[in-house]
Amino acid sequence: MMELIRLTKAYKGVPAVRDVSLVVQEDEYLTLLGPSGSGKTTLLRLLSGLEKPDAGQIHLNGEDVTYRPPYLRGLGIVQQNYALFPHLSVEDNVAFGLRYRLIDPVTDDSEVKRRVAETLELVGLTGFGGRMVGQISGGQKQRVSLARTLVTRPKICLLDEPLGALDANLRERMTVELRKIRATLGVTFLHVTGNETEALAMGDRMVVLDKGGIVQADRPDAIFSAPSDVRVARFVNTYNVLTGSGQDSVFRTADQLVSLPEEAHGREVGFYAIRQDSVEIDAAGTVPEPGRTSLQATYITSEFLGSRFIYIFRLPDGGVFEVERHLSHSDPVTYKGGETCSLSWNLADALVFDPSGAALETNAFKGAA
Numbered sequence: 001m002m003e004l005i006r007l008t009k010a011y012k013g014v015p016a017v018r019d020v021s022l023v024v025q026e027d028e029y030l031t032l033l034g035p036s037g038s039g040k041t042t043l044l045r046l047l048s049g050l051e052k053p054d055a056g057q058i059h060l061n062g063e064d065v066t067y068r069p070p071y072l073r074g075l076g077i078v079q080q081n082y083a084l085f086p087h088l089s090v091e092d093n094v095a096f097g098l099r100y101r102l103i104d105p106v107t108d109d110s111e112v113k114r115r116v117a118e119t120l121e122l123v124g125l126t127g128f129g130g131r132m133v134g135q136i137s138g139g140q141k142q143r144v145s146l147a148r149t150l151v152t153r154p155k156i157c158l159l160d161e162p163l164g165a166l167d168a169n170l171r172e173r174m175t176v177e178l179r180k181i182r183a184t185l186g187v188t189f190l191h192v193t194g195n196e197t198e199a200l201a202m203g204d205r206m207v208v209l210d211k212g213g214i215v216q217a218d219r220p221d222a223i224f225s226a227p228s229d230v231r232v233a234r235f236v237n238t239y240n241v242l243t244g245s246g247q248d249s250v251f252r253t254a255d256q257l258v259s260l261p262e263e264a265h266g267r268e269v270g271f272y273a274i275r276q277d278s279v280e281i282d283a284a285g286t287v288p289e290p291g292r293t294s295l296q297a298t299y300i301t302s303e304f305l306g307s308r309f310i311y312i313f314r315l316p317d318g319g320v321f322e323v324e325r326h327l328s329h330s331d332p333v334t335y336k337g338g339e340t341c342s343l344s345w346n347l348a349d350a351l352v353f354d355p356s357g358a359a360l361e362t363n364a365f366k367g368a369a
Contacts, residue, residue, distance in 0.1 A: 001155070001188060004057075007043070009039075028204045029189045034235070038209040041160060053066065060073065060155070074156075079145065080165055089131060090125065090129050096148065124143060199220070227359060233271075241271055246267060256315075274350050277325075293344065296343075297340070297341060299340075310323070313341065
């Protein structure tokens, strides 16, 4: 449906988007994840026509739209800050694009009212049309912003961190609502976010960006289980990433040795990752069972996050190591500050990366398992 071909954009010589190529499929929810400064919002602005690329092309349904203005692209965009008109009612905000767009405006009032009513029903705001923007909640404002975009029937809906201004409970509810709305309409959603949980939960496919380039594009479960680069493992934010060097069957990190998975023996390893929820906490000096390995670390503190605890440890080199415990699996345990513990895990759960940060091919088998 949309194809990006080697898109590049720089500001005053500083690259914001580097040689990005991507195919956006019809009727899919695509999430773009990256840290601040990764180029995700710049990429969205290039797609919408608000910015022009320095090089590369954008094709929409087979047509080159690289330099076509925004109003001729047939795309919709939903901003984080809503950008609603405070002096207009909810109904008039939603109808604004229909009535005043440059190409094919809808002048029949009955048609406008019908389409606005249909769209408000779709986003769960039936009966709110007569209210002013100041009389509705933040979550309702976000739905109005979405309705204003969807009522114009765009080919693709671009969402620029649309849930960023919402509280945690609202964000979780809107995560479900957005997927439901997209599936009902069959419209392609391209959703930019800096929140890894949001990106994993919402996307049919997920693209991870860093320093203006694509690091990995795949299904969310594949990215979560088998990150192709150590940067992706860090962005997903559920891995402890250890830096060091591998030699034969062991990996040296934080002045300690941990065992490498058998398939990585003899390989050059620069990074070692283990998921926070794959780690067990034992008494200091506990010898790991066969097929497991361990590190010694000092307990610092813990965080209670409702359904789970995060136990935070410090390694001898000053690095932080986190262990996640779900309360449904075990009762919380109290540790003393400064207490040394043994942190162990199954070797089969470990991921390894070469010194450049690229995943060794052995990781891919774990993602497929």
